[in-house]
Amino acid sequence: MSPVAREKRILETLVTLADTLVDDFDVASLFDDLVQRCTTVIDAADVGIVLGDSHGELMMMAASSPRLLSAEEIQLSKNSGPCIDAIHSGQVIRAGSLDEIAQRWPAFATVMRGSGYHSLHTVPLRLRSTVLGAMNFFRDSDGELGNSDAQVAHAIADIAAIGLMQERSVRESAIARKQLEHALASRIVVEQAKGIVSNSYDVTMEVAWALLRQRARSHQARVTDVARGVINGAIKI
Known part of the structure:
Protein backbone atom coordinates (compact mmCIF):
# COMPACT_ATOMS: atom_id res chain seq x y z
CA MET A 1 0.00 0.00 0.00
CA ALA A 174 -31.59 3.75 28.88
CA ILE A 175 -31.64 1.18 31.68
CA ALA A 176 -31.98 3.90 34.31
CA ARG A 177 -34.78 5.49 32.31
CA LYS A 178 -36.65 2.18 32.08
CA GLN A 179 -36.20 1.64 35.81
CA LEU A 180 -37.63 5.09 36.50
CA GLU A 181 -40.55 4.48 34.15
CA HIS A 182 -41.23 1.17 35.88
CA ALA A 183 -41.13 2.85 39.30
CA LEU A 184 -43.53 5.57 38.16
CA ALA A 185 -45.90 3.01 36.62
CA SER A 186 -45.87 0.99 39.86
CA ARG A 187 -46.60 4.12 41.85
CA ILE A 188 -49.63 4.87 39.65
CA VAL A 189 -50.95 1.32 40.11
CA VAL A 190 -50.62 1.58 43.89
CA GLU A 191 -52.36 4.96 43.99
CA GLN A 192 -55.24 3.58 41.92
CA ALA A 193 -55.59 0.60 44.27
CA LYS A 194 -55.51 2.89 47.31
CA GLY A 195 -58.37 4.88 45.81
CA ILE A 196 -60.41 1.72 45.20
CA VAL A 197 -59.87 0.46 48.76
CA SER A 198 -60.61 3.91 50.21
CA ASN A 199 -63.90 4.18 48.32
CA SER A 200 -64.92 0.56 48.91
CA TYR A 201 -64.44 0.65 52.67
CA ASP A 202 -64.93 4.37 53.28
CA VAL A 203 -61.49 4.78 54.83
CA THR A 204 -58.76 7.37 54.39
CA MET A 205 -56.00 6.92 51.82
CA GLU A 206 -53.53 6.32 54.67
CA VAL A 207 -55.63 3.44 56.00
CA ALA A 208 -56.07 2.07 52.48
CA TRP A 209 -52.29 2.09 52.05
CA ALA A 210 -51.85 0.26 55.36
CA LEU A 211 -54.38 -2.38 54.26
CA LEU A 212 -52.54 -2.94 50.98
CA ARG A 213 -49.22 -3.38 52.77
CA GLN A 214 -50.76 -5.70 55.35
CA ARG A 215 -52.20 -7.89 52.58
CA ALA A 216 -48.84 -7.96 50.80
CA ARG A 217 -46.94 -8.96 53.96
CA SER A 218 -49.41 -11.66 54.96
CA HIS A 219 -49.22 -13.26 51.51
CA GLN A 220 -45.50 -12.58 50.98
CA ALA A 221 -46.32 -10.64 47.84
CA ARG A 222 -45.21 -7.34 46.40
CA VAL A 223 -47.44 -4.36 47.11
CA THR A 224 -47.55 -3.60 43.39
CA ASP A 225 -48.86 -7.10 42.62
CA VAL A 226 -51.52 -6.78 45.34
CA ALA A 227 -52.48 -3.39 43.93
CA ARG A 228 -52.90 -4.85 40.43
CA GLY A 229 -55.06 -7.60 41.88
CA VAL A 230 -57.28 -5.03 43.60
CA ILE A 231 -57.63 -3.06 40.36
CA ASN A 232 -58.63 -6.07 38.23
CA GLY A 233 -60.90 -7.47 40.94
CA ALA A 234 -58.86 -10.60 41.64
CA ILE A 235 -58.05 -9.53 45.22
CA LYS A 236 -60.43 -8.33 47.90
CA ILE A 237 -58.94 -6.51 50.87
Whole structure:
Protein backbone atom coordinates (compact mmCIF):
# COMPACT_ATOMS: atom_id res chain seq x y z
CA MET A 1 0.00 0.00 0.00
CA SER A 2 1.35 3.42 -0.98
CA PRO A 3 1.86 6.08 1.73
CA VAL A 4 -1.01 8.14 0.31
CA ALA A 5 -3.37 5.16 0.26
CA ARG A 6 -2.33 4.26 3.80
CA GLU A 7 -3.00 7.79 5.07
CA LYS A 8 -6.41 7.74 3.40
CA ARG A 9 -7.19 4.39 5.02
CA ILE A 10 -6.10 5.71 8.43
CA LEU A 11 -8.35 8.75 8.07
CA GLU A 12 -11.28 6.55 7.04
CA THR A 13 -10.73 4.39 10.12
CA LEU A 14 -10.57 7.38 12.46
CA VAL A 15 -13.68 8.93 10.90
CA THR A 16 -15.57 5.65 11.31
CA LEU A 17 -14.61 5.58 14.97
CA ALA A 18 -15.49 9.24 15.45
CA ASP A 19 -18.99 8.56 14.12
CA THR A 20 -19.64 6.41 17.18
CA LEU A 21 -19.46 9.53 19.34
CA VAL A 22 -22.58 11.04 17.79
CA ASP A 23 -24.67 8.10 16.61
CA ASP A 24 -26.01 4.75 17.74
CA PHE A 25 -23.76 1.85 16.83
CA ASP A 26 -23.31 -1.86 17.36
CA VAL A 27 -20.13 -2.57 19.32
CA ALA A 28 -19.55 -6.04 17.86
CA SER A 29 -19.92 -4.90 14.25
CA LEU A 30 -17.76 -1.83 14.81
CA PHE A 31 -14.90 -3.79 16.35
CA ASP A 32 -15.10 -6.59 13.77
CA ASP A 33 -14.61 -3.94 11.08
CA LEU A 34 -11.95 -2.13 13.11
CA VAL A 35 -9.60 -5.10 13.54
CA GLN A 36 -9.72 -5.77 9.80
CA ARG A 37 -8.94 -2.13 9.01
CA CYS A 38 -6.05 -2.11 11.47
CA THR A 39 -4.23 -4.92 9.66
CA THR A 40 -4.17 -2.76 6.51
CA VAL A 41 -2.74 0.40 8.10
CA ILE A 42 -0.51 -1.01 10.87
CA ASP A 43 2.42 -3.42 10.52
CA ALA A 44 0.62 -6.27 12.28
CA ALA A 45 -0.46 -9.62 10.88
CA ASP A 46 -3.49 -9.84 13.15
CA VAL A 47 -5.36 -7.65 15.61
CA GLY A 48 -7.63 -8.67 18.46
CA ILE A 49 -9.76 -6.80 20.98
CA VAL A 50 -10.52 -7.97 24.52
CA LEU A 51 -13.10 -6.16 26.65
CA GLY A 52 -14.20 -6.35 30.26
CA ASP A 53 -17.88 -6.53 31.17
CA SER A 54 -19.60 -4.67 34.01
CA HIS A 55 -18.49 -7.43 36.42
CA GLY A 56 -14.84 -7.29 35.39
CA GLU A 57 -14.96 -10.52 33.38
CA LEU A 58 -12.77 -10.38 30.26
CA MET A 59 -13.97 -11.65 26.90
CA MET A 60 -12.67 -11.66 23.36
CA MET A 61 -14.67 -9.14 21.38
CA ALA A 62 -13.08 -9.27 17.93
CA ALA A 63 -10.30 -11.06 16.04
CA SER A 64 -9.02 -10.34 12.56
CA SER A 65 -8.53 -14.06 11.79
CA PRO A 66 -9.15 -17.52 13.32
CA ARG A 67 -5.37 -17.88 13.65
CA LEU A 68 -5.48 -15.34 16.46
CA LEU A 69 -8.11 -17.09 18.58
CA SER A 70 -5.85 -19.51 20.48
CA ALA A 71 -3.41 -16.74 21.40
CA GLU A 72 -6.22 -14.65 22.87
CA GLU A 73 -7.98 -17.56 24.55
CA ILE A 74 -4.85 -18.77 26.38
CA GLN A 75 -4.48 -15.34 27.96
CA LEU A 76 -8.06 -15.35 29.21
CA SER A 77 -7.95 -18.93 30.47
CA LYS A 78 -4.60 -18.52 32.28
CA ASN A 79 -5.22 -14.89 33.28
CA SER A 80 -1.70 -14.24 32.05
CA GLY A 81 -0.34 -12.44 29.01
CA PRO A 82 0.29 -9.00 27.57
CA CYS A 83 -3.42 -8.27 27.26
CA ILE A 84 -3.99 -9.04 30.95
CA ASP A 85 -1.01 -6.91 31.97
CA ALA A 86 -2.14 -3.99 29.81
CA ILE A 87 -5.65 -4.05 31.28
CA HIS A 88 -4.43 -4.34 34.88
CA SER A 89 -1.71 -1.69 34.56
CA GLY A 90 -3.28 0.64 32.01
CA GLN A 91 0.09 0.70 30.24
CA VAL A 92 1.23 -0.22 26.73
CA ILE A 93 2.93 -3.63 26.60
CA ARG A 94 5.67 -4.34 24.05
CA ALA A 95 7.58 -7.52 23.30
CA GLY A 96 9.89 -7.69 20.30
CA SER A 97 10.77 -11.40 20.24
CA LEU A 98 9.55 -14.84 21.22
CA ASP A 99 12.41 -15.13 23.71
CA GLU A 100 11.21 -12.02 25.52
CA ILE A 101 7.62 -13.26 25.41
CA ALA A 102 8.66 -16.66 26.79
CA GLN A 103 10.43 -15.05 29.73
CA ARG A 104 7.34 -13.05 30.67
CA TRP A 105 4.47 -15.38 29.72
CA PRO A 106 5.68 -18.98 29.08
CA ALA A 107 2.31 -20.59 28.28
CA PHE A 108 1.33 -17.71 26.02
CA ALA A 109 4.69 -17.89 24.22
CA THR A 110 4.09 -21.54 23.32
CA VAL A 111 0.81 -20.65 21.62
CA MET A 112 2.40 -17.63 19.93
CA ARG A 113 5.13 -19.83 18.48
CA GLY A 114 2.63 -22.42 17.31
CA SER A 115 0.54 -19.74 15.61
CA GLY A 116 3.55 -18.28 13.80
CA TYR A 117 3.70 -14.96 15.62
CA HIS A 118 7.04 -13.45 16.71
CA SER A 119 6.29 -10.16 18.47
CA LEU A 120 3.41 -8.07 19.77
CA HIS A 121 2.19 -4.66 20.82
CA THR A 122 -0.75 -4.30 23.22
CA VAL A 123 -2.57 -1.02 23.86
CA PRO A 124 -5.10 -0.56 26.68
CA LEU A 125 -8.52 0.81 25.74
CA ARG A 126 -8.36 3.50 28.35
CA LEU A 127 -10.28 6.68 29.14
CA ARG A 128 -8.52 8.57 31.92
CA SER A 129 -8.32 6.11 34.84
CA THR A 130 -10.87 3.66 33.42
CA VAL A 131 -9.50 0.71 31.42
CA LEU A 132 -12.20 -0.96 29.32
CA GLY A 133 -10.11 -3.57 27.55
CA ALA A 134 -7.12 -3.85 25.23
CA MET A 135 -6.14 -4.04 21.56
CA ASN A 136 -3.53 -6.67 20.70
CA PHE A 137 -1.34 -6.30 17.62
CA PHE A 138 0.39 -9.57 16.66
CA ARG A 139 3.36 -9.51 14.26
CA ASP A 140 4.94 -12.23 12.12
CA SER A 141 8.45 -10.79 12.48
CA ASP A 142 10.79 -9.85 15.30
CA GLY A 143 11.05 -6.27 16.50
CA GLU A 144 8.82 -3.79 18.21
CA LEU A 145 6.16 -1.86 16.33
CA GLY A 146 7.61 1.25 14.67
CA ASN A 147 6.90 4.69 16.12
CA SER A 148 4.57 5.73 13.30
CA ASP A 149 2.52 2.55 13.52
CA ALA A 150 2.48 2.75 17.32
CA GLN A 151 1.12 6.30 17.19
CA VAL A 152 -1.66 5.21 14.84
CA ALA A 153 -2.46 2.20 17.03
CA HIS A 154 -2.65 4.39 20.14
CA ALA A 155 -4.87 6.97 18.41
CA ILE A 156 -7.26 4.26 17.24
CA ALA A 157 -7.36 2.71 20.72
CA ASP A 158 -8.04 6.08 22.36
CA ILE A 159 -10.96 6.91 20.07
CA ALA A 160 -12.31 3.37 20.39
CA ALA A 161 -12.26 3.75 24.18
CA ILE A 162 -14.19 7.02 23.98
CA GLY A 163 -16.75 5.44 21.66
CA LEU A 164 -17.11 2.42 23.91
CA MET A 165 -17.60 4.59 26.98
CA GLN A 166 -20.20 6.60 25.06
CA GLU A 167 -22.09 3.42 24.13
CA ARG A 168 -22.06 2.19 27.72
CA SER A 169 -23.23 5.56 28.99
CA VAL A 170 -26.16 5.57 26.56
CA ARG A 171 -27.03 1.97 27.44
CA GLU A 172 -26.88 2.64 31.18
CA SER A 173 -28.98 5.78 30.75
CA ALA A 174 -31.59 3.75 28.88
CA ILE A 175 -31.64 1.18 31.68
CA ALA A 176 -31.98 3.90 34.31
CA ARG A 177 -34.78 5.49 32.31
CA LYS A 178 -36.65 2.18 32.08
CA GLN A 179 -36.20 1.64 35.81
CA LEU A 180 -37.63 5.09 36.50
CA GLU A 181 -40.55 4.48 34.15
CA HIS A 182 -41.23 1.17 35.88
CA ALA A 183 -41.13 2.85 39.30
CA LEU A 184 -43.53 5.57 38.16
CA ALA A 185 -45.90 3.01 36.62
CA SER A 186 -45.87 0.99 39.86
CA ARG A 187 -46.60 4.12 41.85
CA ILE A 188 -49.63 4.87 39.65
CA VAL A 189 -50.95 1.32 40.11
CA VAL A 190 -50.62 1.58 43.89
CA GLU A 191 -52.36 4.96 43.99
CA GLN A 192 -55.24 3.58 41.92
CA ALA A 193 -55.59 0.60 44.27
CA LYS A 194 -55.51 2.89 47.31
CA GLY A 195 -58.37 4.88 45.81
CA ILE A 196 -60.41 1.72 45.20
CA VAL A 197 -59.87 0.46 48.76
CA SER A 198 -60.61 3.91 50.21
CA ASN A 199 -63.90 4.18 48.32
CA SER A 200 -64.92 0.56 48.91
CA TYR A 201 -64.44 0.65 52.67
CA ASP A 202 -64.93 4.37 53.28
CA VAL A 203 -61.49 4.78 54.83
CA THR A 204 -58.76 7.37 54.39
CA MET A 205 -56.00 6.92 51.82
CA GLU A 206 -53.53 6.32 54.67
CA VAL A 207 -55.63 3.44 56.00
CA ALA A 208 -56.07 2.07 52.48
CA TRP A 209 -52.29 2.09 52.05
CA ALA A 210 -51.85 0.26 55.36
CA LEU A 211 -54.38 -2.38 54.26
CA LEU A 212 -52.54 -2.94 50.98
CA ARG A 213 -49.22 -3.38 52.77
CA GLN A 214 -50.76 -5.70 55.35
CA ARG A 215 -52.20 -7.89 52.58
CA ALA A 216 -48.84 -7.96 50.80
CA ARG A 217 -46.94 -8.96 53.96
CA SER A 218 -49.41 -11.66 54.96
CA HIS A 219 -49.22 -13.26 51.51
CA GLN A 220 -45.50 -12.58 50.98
CA ALA A 221 -46.32 -10.64 47.84
CA ARG A 222 -45.21 -7.34 46.40
CA VAL A 223 -47.44 -4.36 47.11
CA THR A 224 -47.55 -3.60 43.39
CA ASP A 225 -48.86 -7.10 42.62
CA VAL A 226 -51.52 -6.78 45.34
CA ALA A 227 -52.48 -3.39 43.93
CA ARG A 228 -52.90 -4.85 40.43
CA GLY A 229 -55.06 -7.60 41.88
CA VAL A 230 -57.28 -5.03 43.60
CA ILE A 231 -57.63 -3.06 40.36
CA ASN A 232 -58.63 -6.07 38.23
CA GLY A 233 -60.90 -7.47 40.94
CA ALA A 234 -58.86 -10.60 41.64
CA ILE A 235 -58.05 -9.53 45.22
CA LYS A 236 -60.43 -8.33 47.90
CA ILE A 237 -58.94 -6.51 50.87
